[in-house]
Amino acid sequence: MSSPSPAALKHTVELIRRRSVTPDDGGCQDYIDSVLSPLGFTRIRVDTGGITNSIYIRPGEKPGTLAFAGHTDVVPTGPEARWPHPPFAAVAEGGVLHGRGAQDMKGGIACWLAALEYCCTQNIPMPGLQLLITSDEEGDSVDGTIRLVEYLQSHDLLPDAAVVGEPSSSSQVGDTIRRGRRGVVHVYVSVEGKQGHSAYPQDADNAIHHAIEALHAILHIDWGKPAADFPPTSCQFTNVKGGEGASNVIPGRATAFADIRYNPGLDFEAIRQRIETACSVSAATRLDIRHEAAAFYTPDCALLDLVENSIRQVNGVQTLRDTGGGTSDGRFLATAGIPVVELGLTNDTIHQIGERVAISELDELTRIYAEIITHF
């Protein structure tokens, strides 16, 4: 493959310079359109609830349809003065490109664009192609990829497989791909007791004492045997509030919040039942249990083999098929029955002050993406 690196670098710079702090797109999807339309792509806008969403679609010279999914929004910069270079200036220095979104995930989108340009100029026959791009990934993810998938479903356009360009790699491009993610359940615990004087407990009902029992019961739930290839279910209480600040007041109200990352050996219904059973001892305790994100898993398949072989072909790296980390937009595609794999740049500076990417990584990832497109 002739050197594709200047194209990937150029696209990354152009995207970083478009300030797109979530949920703003900042003109990034217009830029993507300007790259793709000369390659024969048509853009379908699926803007919803003030969010910019685009599907770019191109008929194939070969059977099958391959989608690439990603987001143009980035997380806030934090104090800009603490960045070594301004976060939206896209300064390249010493083989490194600096800027918010360099790794997560404007760099990944740029590499897919450069790979498409390469395949087109080389007249490589390609499958049907889609790019599913949202500006609502880093925020609420309410009107983003899920709306794109709904559009594809209702227009009978679902792809045969999808690559999500999130930065999956640990220390070398391709050393880690994600084939699944744990799901997320949120638990809001609230306790109504009766406020009173701490020297007269017979006239009060301590909400904190009830809350402690509920938290203890939830923390000691046996989540059962975890599904293979996944980290076990984890329940973390991240907020507990109660008390009036005075040393002699029994609190009448207490609240707590738990974030559960569940292994797909369980489902939401099983989790809800176990929590309600564990907390049924106290009538004062109210629970609000919500399913925030579904778990997903792509079993061994041709897509995973193709991605692994493409990585090995380009840089000889041995790939770990992983399911770690938080949730991702891959879940919306997987829920629609599409085999999903996440492959992107390294993730050692994502969301940090001074986010940056090695320019050599852009070159490697572009080559790997071109291999995947060519051999799909």
Ligand SMILES: [Zn+2]
């Ligand atoms: Zn991301």
